[in-house]
Amino acid sequence: MKQYKIFIVDDQENVRKLISCWIDREIYQIREFEDGYSFLASLDEEPDAVCLDLMMPGMDGMEVLKQVRMKKPDLPVIMVTAAESLETAVEAMKQGAYDFITKPIDRHRLRASLKIAVEKHSMTCEISRLRKALGSTFSFDNIIGKSDAMKKVFSKIENVLETNINVFITGESGTGKEMVARAIHFQGGRRKGPFEAVNCGAIPENLQESEFFGHEKGAFTSAVTNRIGKIETAEGGTLFLDEVGEMSPSLQIKLL
Structure with missing residues (x-):
């Protein structure tokens, strides 16, 4: 069983000992600190949650909290x-x-607050790890090519990584357009958001508008529930439109 690290920060020893006694030692590994300075000096030991007293001499709990938020924004306090x-x-x-x-x-x-806090923190860390793994999978190193033409492609990718502009990727079928799109997403400023890939050629023309913009229940015969469109699900991330030329001209105008 994994042991979560809990840091207890309180200038009163009896309070620290009391909290320690209440916490299950089979699940939690406890460290005690009598002031904010010694706690902050040990922050790199990666605790999973912190119990922090507000009123302490020297650096009070509110100031310690501000320091934690700057250094470990996801750490539950x-x-x-x-x-x-x-x-x-x-x-x-x-x-x-x-x-x-x-x-x-x-x-x-x-106890209940600690349990939920460490579980949430563990999930946040796992999501961060998976995002880094995805970023590595779709890094430039995984796009094969050393020719002058590919160097120009890499240069263009780097130019748009931190922008919010629409990117038009062209190329023959099988040349890696989606891989380039994923590299832009996972290496760029939108990497924390979702990546939605849509094959426009595979969607019947009469359903394309509903697919992208969503619909309300009863909007048409087969609309038995509300549906969120791809544009909304990709909010904050990237919407990759594969074979965009297969989309109806009227819908292309609406998207633009």
Whole structure:
């Protein structure tokens, strides 16, 4: 069974020990810190979640939280404090706290919050790992070619990586147009978004508009449910239109 790393940051030793006693040692590996400075110095040890006291001498919990957000934006931080101010709780959540628990601590709530936090963090890390793997799969190194013509292709790809312009890729069938599109997506600024590939030639003309723009239930005879179009599902990412010349001219105008 995987052990998750939990860092407990509180200037009061009795509070740190109490939280440690409540946490299942078979599931969690615990480290305690009496101040924000020593905790931040150990942040590279990759904790899965943090229990952070708000009121501490020297660097308070809010400042520590800001530092964590800059260095580890995906790390869940559960703020623990004796203050019951709604304004303080709202400010902590605005700064990126995962949860806000007041003292005396409800151990059942703390356990539940930690469980969800580490599971979410684990999933976030796995998604990040898969994205990096995809990026490596569709890197320039996997596009074969050292000729002057291919060097020009690589140069053009690099020119559009961080832009939001439409890219028109031409070439004979089987020359790797989709591979170029995926390289642009996974190496560019939209790599965190979805990549949607659509073969325009495989969609019947009477269904093309619905495929791209979606439809409401009952819009036509076979529309028994609402459907989200490809344009919406690709929001924030890349929509690759293969064989775009097979699309009806009227729909091409609407897309442009």
